[in-house]
Amino acid sequence: MAPQKSPDNDRIEAAKRKAAYRAVEEHFDSSMRFVGIGSGSTIVYGVEAIKDHLEKNPPPPNHMNWFVPTGWNSRKVIEEAGLLPIAFDSLPRETMIEVCFDGADEVDEELNCIKGGGACLFQEKLVACRSKKFVCIADYRKQQKRLLTNWPSxxxxxxxxxxxxxxxxxxxxxxxxxxxxxxxxxxxxxxxxxxxxxxxxxxxxxxxxxxxxxxxxxxxxxxxxxxxxxxxxxxxxxxxxxxxxLFHGMNGYEAQAAGLQGGQKPVAVYFGMEDGEISVSRAEEIKK
CATH class of the missing domain: 3.30.70.260 (ACT domain)
Incomplete structure (x- = not known):
């Protein structure tokens, strides 16, 4: 007999999926050339949303969409969706990643994040800091006032x-x-x-x-x-x-305004909530 899925788990997965689709809708465009794809369970829905977007909105003629994985796992997710991966160290030297979608283990009120529960933190930080903007996708459990509230380490x-x-x-x-x-x-x-x-x-x-x-x-x-x-x-x-x-400091917008490449912090975090709604925390709305 197949194991029963718990209602809580179904609710969490539905929350992740809704958050991913909203984030992709607002930050992905078929004309983008390089897009970062993070690791973990949430990003599977981000790739699904990107694939659906590309099917409904094909890229311009002769245009290639390349997806930069943050590790072996995310590369497999990209490939299984029929998308084209490109290794981080194969990016042209002067090229910026236009957007990076990734998850987090915990996010505080100022959008500082704990990442690395899936053991990909170094490559996740490389991709985030090479991106014009890092957009985070998470579920309601990850939203906390301060880091190390629920996530233990x-x-x-x-x-x-x-x-x-x-x-x-x-x-x-x-x-x-x-x-x-x-x-x-x-x-x-x-x-x-x-x-x-x-x-x-x-x-x-x-x-x-x-x-x-x-x-x-x-x-x-x-x-x-x-x-x-x-x-x-x-x-x-x-x-x-x-x-x-710990992903902290400047986000991509702030880094570029300072003449730098990219930042560690997300410009926005999309939280799928328990009631089926989406809560969006945007960097420009946060009290400094």
Whole structure:
């Protein structure tokens, strides 16, 4: 007998799908040449929405739509949809990705994100920072006032040789229970990323936002209390760390206005809500 799907799971998947279709409707165009595709369960619906859009709105004659995956999993999703993948390092040097669609593990009120639950954070950050805009698709569980409210830890990608040293330094920063992420079958050993690196999951106290700091809160790590930007910078300084699963700082619009390429933060997050509605948080509407 086939296992029964739970009503909650059906509701979550329906929320993801509606959010994905709305995000693609508002940010994708058939004339785009390069589009980033992130990893995880939510982005499957983003690719489905893009495929439907292209079938209804074919690209101009002799135009090719190329899709930049953030890892092996997203490449498979692109290929299975009949779309054309292109590796990040095959992009023409001066070319920007026009939009990147990706999910998140948690998003705060200022659109800072935790990403990396699927172990693709380094490539996800590469693609986001090469994109004119990063558009995030998520369900209602991911929407929180502050990061590390429901999501338990920060994913950190580390060189295998350095993982023990990184764990030691994370303890000094206030994460005594940081752990190397391993396969469910113990003998399979640590999970490895597409770069053959390891992932460490590091719990911390709920993170302060940049606005909290602007309003006078101390996020410097005193008594283990950090703000998003200070903690991300401090972890990145540890020898052996490739990338930190905190997406913060500027979004694509802000980066380009400053003469830079792209930003880590989304310009908008589309949350599929439990009641079937879509809640959209846009960067330009957020109090600074």
């Amino acid at each position: 920060i994913p950190i990608e580390v060189a295998p040789i350095a993982h023990a040293s990184v764990l030691r330094e994370l303890k000094l920063l206030g994460s005594p229970d940081a752990k190397l992420r391993e396969h469910s079958v113990a003998k399979s050993g640590p999970i490895q990323t597409d770069q053959s690196f390891y992932i460490i999951d590091a719990p911390f106290k709920t993170l302060l936002s940049p606005l909290d700091v602007k309003n006078g809160s101390d996020g410097s790590g005193k008594d283990g209390q950090w703000d998003v930007e200070a903690l991300a910078a401090r972890i990145k300084m540890i020898s052996g760390v490739l990338e930190v699963g």
